[in-house]
Amino acid sequence: MSRRDIYEKLRARSKEIALVRGAANLLGWDQDTGMPKKGLAFRADQLAWLDGTAHRLWISADVGEWLAALRDSGEAWEAGPAANLREWERSYQRATRLPSSLVEEFARTRSMAREAWLEARRLSNFSHFEPLLERVVGLNRQMAYLWGYEDSPYDAFMDEFEPGAKAREMGPLLTRFGEAVSAILREMPARETVSLQGDCPIAAQQAFNRRVVEAIGFDFDAGRIDTTAHPFCSGIGPGDCRLTTRYNERDFTQSLFGALHEAGHGLYEQGLPEANFGEPLGSAVSLGIHESQSRLWENHVGRSLEFWERWFPVAADYFPHLKRFEPAQVWRAVNKPAPSFIRVEADEVTYDLHIVLRFELERSLIEGSLAVADAPARWNERFESLFGLKVPNDALGCLQDIHWSLGSFGYFPTYSLGNLNASQLFARALDEIPDLRPGLGRAEYQPLLGWLRRKIHSRGQLFRARDLMIDATGEPTHHRFHEAYLRAKYL
């Protein structure tokens, strides 16, 4: 076979796997949106089969032979195929370096850890979770060793969510940013805001959200919005991207910002090059970039004064109790910082402090400088230094998140990366797009979306995330853009 033939074989296999994963995504979406509850056990079997099949299709001997043949040929490829080969190689190495006995033990341990975590959180008692977390961390360290890493075993996990990211860069970035946020919190004046609570029928929220999400450019011929307990965005395949949100019948902003956040993810999915679907070139580059798209539309657009000047009259038609307010009052109400114990309820300002804390702790756990038994004390101590609040119990502290029970170390920093990237990209867009801000006040979103399509969406995994940021903004992720954004808004 010629090099090109071998490349096409890899491409076909990659697309076949994407087809299987897309089916699994649909089954997962259905499980969360409408599956009858008695269907759960069989659905779990189906998802396990689809995951296993996708995995088998990739770790099969022929894929290894194809990659080896192209690796050894030593010839140069054009940028697109080279990017595909780079990512295929990476994922093949990751998939094949773990023996299946370890993968299975990890899956079993996670199941037990999830149960133990639920119980520990319910009782607010870390000791119920500690032995399982000990095992999860131990298995993770083993996996990092098998995957390989340069500086820190933590890099081996970030590589899953943020390919190419390194703890030695992430550490200083988050630490410095955390200090900046702490300074903002100290300087921030106390503000009174109005309450937006009132009668918000779900049908009215759905109609309003749909108008907004359609206006920013989400294509409803290639997607839909449904209701779930935890909002998400799921790419089922080209031309099919599903968003979800959740409704509070007294507060329309919860579903609105959920929908805007997920629509930001959805615009990225809808903007990936369709011809490359199922290849790295047609896939999102990293979670830190994905989250930048959701945060950009949720916060930089949806929480802007221009947004509320344009959409307030529409919102007041759907929710008449708002009629007594001015747009600026609503804008201030949806931008009210308030330090709290729970990450998922955190505002824009304090959110990243929650991440700084988690990043530091999980990195120490994985690198071995923190014992699992000492995690709660370290959490509480660090929380107080960051937020100035004493953690009253572990349920409001180190037991609040599901991630560690799932063994998902290295995931948390992508949330903050998303915030930093969003501000950096938006600052650049403001520089490059004439009249961007006044346009947002007229609901003219196409210039911004077009810019993101060109700079981010259409690139797929042509570059790694770091180089994509350099290409789009002239430098890798830096915290000063987000710091400036928060300072301008809150001080």
Next chain:
Amino acid sequence: MSRRDIYEKLRARSKEIALVRGAANLLGWDQDTGMPKKGLAFRADQLAWLDGTAHRLWISADVGEWLAALRDSGEAWEAGPAANLREWERSYQRATRLPSSLVEEFARTRSMAREAWLEARRLSNFSHFEPLLERVVGLNRQMAYLWGYEDSPYDAFMDEFEPGAKAREMGPLLTRFGEAVSAILREMPARETVSLQGDCPIAAQQAFNRRVVEAIGFDFDAGRIDTTAHPFCSGIGPGDCRLTTRYNERDFTQSLFGALHEAGHGLYEQGLPEANFGEPLGSAVSLGIHESQSRLWENHVGRSLEFWERWFPVAADYFPHLKRFEPAQVWRAVNKPAPSFIRVEADEVTYDLHIVLRFELERSLIEGSLAVADAPARWNERFESLFGLKVPNDALGCLQDIHWSLGSFGYFPTYSLGNLNASQLFARALDEIPDLRPGLGRAEYQPLLGWLRRKIHSRGQLFRARDLMIDATGEPTHHRFHEAYLRAKYL
């Protein structure tokens, strides 16, 4: 391996295939209920992959070796495993006797035939469809030859939908029944009925239908109802059965009878033995039995006077324009026969005459005694003799159904079998269940459902359909029960 080990291997493979088919069913359900339209092309690829994978899993050499080993051992099996082996053998033979080149040519021809049929129907011009139908019939005859048959090549097709059915039995059954219906139509007095049309908001129809469908025993923890252009019932897996119906905002009976019909199918699916899911023992026995369950609940229950005496007050709460009527007037209105050209709009009395016509024609086409070019003339001639009406054009005649363009010969008779079986089963249930009819007037459906669970649902494919009818009613399908039902109701 021991015989039991080999049997268990077959069982595991059969369940694995059911898991894949269940995923395909969910993707198909989603395509009809909510998929964004731009997702179509990729969905087609996904379904083709899932179908192809399920097929490959079954025609693989190991399955053939396992079946051969058990066949040659010559030992006796208990009834349950023997039934599984009988059906595995049948489906393996059917799946492997066609060369894949023929399967692919058939798939391509069907795609083209479907397009040609749509165009021909639009233009009401059979000549647009004729060359493709010629090829479909030709390929079908080739397939029948490869599958093998005793008397008639038509048997090879019925075997797909109604395993074990024979044209030599089906012919006289349908012919005699057709004559009986014609006699009823001649004797039937003209009747005036009230119009039930009025304001029927969809939400009210959904609430009413759900109450009725729940009352007859459909488990909404193991299923749901959605909206589609063409109602269907799809078994996704154990604990997950999806019904659909369609709404007319002026007439609530359309969605109600759609929901009752599909719920009849759904009760069968929910009553199959869950431990045997994915095996023949856990699967519906034939389309003729499946349709008997839908027809029984739709017509024998839902179109009974007892039903309307019980549900009329509830319906009138949801649809206040009904308040001016008596229950018996509504009952008569939902039982109004009117000969018409289109099968899917036909009433309970004339419906089977449409089937008699199609059965005769397609049997002649497959047996070679009717040329494709002569089909329209034969259709129109036979239609006039059965209905006393002249067919004005082919769109209202031989071009109305999709089945032939799909190459689905042998499917039509299962609709009539369903009607005949429903009446035969219901007559037997009336004999065996004390006070069944008065109970229906009090919405007591459990005795009837329990009887069907014992006699039909829980059996899976333990017997072939013919023997299942003998076991449940003492004799194979006979038309006199349905004839008696129609005579009692309409004369």
